[in-house]
Amino acid sequence: MPNYRRMYGEGGTFAFTLCLADRRRRTLTDRIDIIREAYRATCAARPFRTEAFCVLPDHLHAVWTLPEGDTDYPGRWRGFKLRVTNALGERIWQPRYWEHTIRSDEDFANHVNYVHYNPVKHGLVRDMDEWPHSTWHRWKRENGLTWEMPPEDMHL
Structure with a gap:
């Protein structure tokens, strides 16, 4: 078993990826109602700011900013995964998840863009505006942004 260490920063901003154990399943979008409710309940129980989701x-991908003095993103993800598992009545998650500590404004922008562009990257839609399960719509509205297709050679 590897000796994996996570970075903890009080009030820091972090990027995350959580995956299903069986990547052939479509559980997260097929049961989006459960995912949304579990996410809302997790945020209500232990507040944080969702920068991108x-x-x-x-x-799923997320970028979170924790409150000042708070380092417990693992507890939040544990609570979220448990809520989803209980609602579905089955275990669906890989046991671990990927996290990255955001280190600069450029790093933040790159990760937020990656999160929002992901449905296009995976061929689920041609335009980010078409994907309903994303904070892209909120992000665009709050920041007065428009979206144009990137050049064919753009890789995120």
Whole structure:
């Protein structure tokens, strides 16, 4: 078993990816009602700011900012996964998840863009505006943004 260490920063901003154990399933979008309710309940129980969030059929991405003095994103993800598991009546998650500590404004922008562009990257839609399970719509409205297709050679 590897000796994996997570970075903890009080009030820090982090990017995450959580995946289904069986990546062939579409549970997350097929049961988006459960995902949304579990996410709302997790945020209500242990508040944090969602900077970006996107649910795809077999995985999800998030960028969170924790409150000052708070380092417990693992507890929040544990609570979220448990809520989903209990609502579905089955275990669906890979036991671990990927996290990255945001280190600069450029790093933040890159991760937010990656999260929002992910449905296009995976061929689920041609335009980010078409994907309903994302904070892209809120982000665009709050920041007065428009979206144009990137060049064919753009890789995120």
